[in-house]
Amino acid sequence: MPAEPIVFFNRRTGQLETERIYGEAWLRWIYGNPLGRLSLSAAVRRAWFSSWYGWRMNRRVSANLVLPFVIDYNLDAEEFAKPATAYRTFNEFFYRTLKNNARPVAPGDDVAVLPADGRHLAYQDVDAADGFYVKGKKFSLAKLLGSEALGAEFAGGSMLISRLCPVDYHRFHFPVAGVPGEASLINGWLYSVSPLALRLNPGYLVENKRMLTLIESERFGRVAQLEVGATMVGAIQQSFVPGRAVKKGDEKGLFAFGGSCVITVFQRGRIVFDRDLVEHAAEQREVYARIGERLGAAPAAAPARG
Secondary structure, X not given: OXXXXXXXXXXXXXXXXXXXXXXXXXXHHHHHOHHHHHHHHXXXXXXXXXXXXXXXXXXXXXXXXXXXXXXXXXXXXHXXXXXXXXXXXXXXXXXXXXXXXXXOOOOOOOEEEOOOOEEEEEEOOOOOOOOOOEOOEOOOHHHHHOOHHHHHHOOOOEEEEEEEOOOOOOEEEOOOOEEEOOOEEEOOEOOOOOHHHHOOOOOHHHHEOEEEEEEEEOOOEEEEEEEEOOOOOOOEEEOOOOOOOEOOOOEEEEEXXXXXXXXXXXXXXXXXXXXXXXXXXXXXXXXXXXXXXXXXXXXXXXXXXX
């Protein structure tokens, strides 16, 4: 496995930064060592392994991990909805809520926002993208969406990949206002979504368990939002009510322990992504930004719905 550091652009600081990867040595062994890959096939990608780890993070003794984690990764405890010492388990801390003003939502009916804290790759035309994490390596929309019909409907559309690390806030939100349908499960494995794994095979994103929600938006047409499970993600929990209108920035659900990913797909011509996101993605470089920040805007003359 290549040993190069994972470099991303931090939208908040305007600087290139090097990611500190949670469990890096273990991940390099699992995905880069022949014995590690054997363990990956036999155990790590399987649901029971992640369920076992999730059970550990739900035990009361796991609360002892919270403060060292906050200190070690320099998290901003001031934005937590309750003190770091008040969490009963590590998992409860992991899917913590934040204070109401911690994630302001960019205004404007024609503005879409990022659905998750994390590192983002934005492709204006997914069909023209030369790979996602590695040039020349990508996956099909039909396989991602679990449907040839949906793959055709979103062909030539715009796609955002939002990768959450274990240190990130792990609730996900709606990027646009609209009416969401039922979340449907597309079953699969639980590979890591660390860049160390995705640089070897970005197809893990379409092999993993994921949940798909279609959102009917007056301004942005039909939007597909997928939450992707990963190694040590105990659950993907939805908290919205299907058929009930939502505002952009409303909470949609949460991930239990582990790194994870949210993928948002727009139909062709329904959004223009912000330039900084697109320019960095063209270099296979992620942009760190937070929920509620601008993703892009609907064009002045949107195509007819359908």
